[in-house]
Amino acid sequence: MNGKNVLGMIFANIREETLETLTEKRTMGSVPFCSRYRLIDFPLSNMVESSVTKVGVVTNSNFNSLMDHVGTGKPWDLSRKTDGLYLLPPYSINSVTMWGNRIDAIYGNMSFLDHSTQEYVLMSDCYNVMNIDFNKVFDAHEKTGADITVVGVKAKKPVSFSNVLVFDKVEADGRITDASIDPNVDEAFYSTNIILMKKQLLETLVATAHSKNEVSFQRNILLD
Template sequence: MRAIGIILAGGNNHRMRELSQKRAIAAMPVAGSYRSIDFALSNMSNSHVQKVAVLTQYNSRSLNEHLSSSKWWDFGRKQGGLYLFTPTLTMDNNYWYRGTADALYQNLDWLKQSHEPYVVIASGDGIYKMDYGKVLEYHIDKKADITVVCKEMPQGADLSRFGAVKADDNGRIIDFEEKPMATDAHMVSCGIYIIRRRQLIELIEKCAQEDRFDFVRDILIRYKNVKKIYSYKIDSYWNSISSVESYYETNMDFLKPEVRKHFLQDYPDIYSKVQDLPPAKYNAGSNVKNSLVASGCIINGTVENSILFKKVFVGNNCVIKNSIILNDVYLGDNTHIENCIVESRDTIRANSRYVGEDGVKVVIEKNDRYIM
């Protein structure tokens, strides 16, 4: 594919509450064995984009560890490869990334030194499968300046955390509102863009001259009547884990057979860093229904409609329902967890009870790990 890839994975989002205090949103665990960024990286690899840059900033340690080897996504090549860029202090610049456009500007040399004519820009928090090659074909066919991948949302959906898009019958975007409180639009931007590399450099340099820092607000919205910006509709599964509620909903979607088949069985695959862990162990008395249980788990209790990530220990007579248990959690005997997200590396004392009464409850405990 005649394009390079850029994954924007540096932002923080307060809607994730406690979950983003120790990790970047792009490093959030998804579906038992993946991280959020795995989906964008796998789409790049499967679309034959051989040169990909990941722009990281906020709480990037766990994300950098996850991306420490490019071989898992088949980027370990002589040509191309996986690049990690963090904010760099220089004589001319002493800022962190002040926005998405500024993040691109601070790494403009990488764009200028590349030779591919097009750039695929993607967000690190999207859960989807896509062939970017088809989007590029559409982009070229429409003679577009910028192509924005969009998704039709169901009637009544909350669009306040998305960019709301309106397009004419030909697909050209005629209106773009960033995170509107109220709108009559039904289509949202998925945070995936295709643009010619030279034009991106020109637009980013102009933004920097005018002290503008945001790609959506200062390029897409500002130039919507000047540049030919088109929408490309995705009709398969897409979600963004930009809030605790959407993160919970996205993981729970993987308990649906059609979503699980789409991501885990249908070609092409989603790749991730692999850890050498033993398979999950179900001891006598355990009872597991409609759940995803990752490797390294030991189950002694009841698990229903839940997702357990790696190395979770479930004690005797525990009940886990409609919940997400992140990596390396110890649940003491007789614990009851329902409608919750339990933070990674937690130790939940025996006889504890956590129930999300008014929505999803995030459980964080830091107890000494011992048999209780």
């Protein structure tokens, strides 16, 4: 799988409640890191370095500083006539909270998905500070034939987060056979909310969940 066949979607407002005053007037994605960076720089750079040439940044509120930072996407070579960087409109119309309804966020931007020619969608939040080669994720997804690939990390479960998806059983080949939300454990193999799947599958799952008035991407889509 080539990164050019993958559409990137970055969620700029997810988990803002964990940073409290830092996100009162800015998105999670525009929170400074080590003075010279913003949190959105990490997923955005990781995608571009893995040859993803079309990225949509999903916003919700307080996104002026984010717009100022990413601009046209030129620092990431995303200022182009074909594909490039897109700032997607707020999605809080039907959200149960201002930050947490990923299903509404995707459903509200279905036209962006429909008009994209890429076959796959790679979704990421902004709170993961990491360098990751997504080409390895693309290769693993193709090799295993999985419907959905989720990037996980084995570490102490974040105490400030709720609704954390934990992989309770993972086979040697990486297949997840059992998972739960917020189990009572100290150390866990948990989801980073970096998710890869076919665009058509994502559209179908989100449209179905939205029609049922479901609001949890993890509980109503990943666990089901």
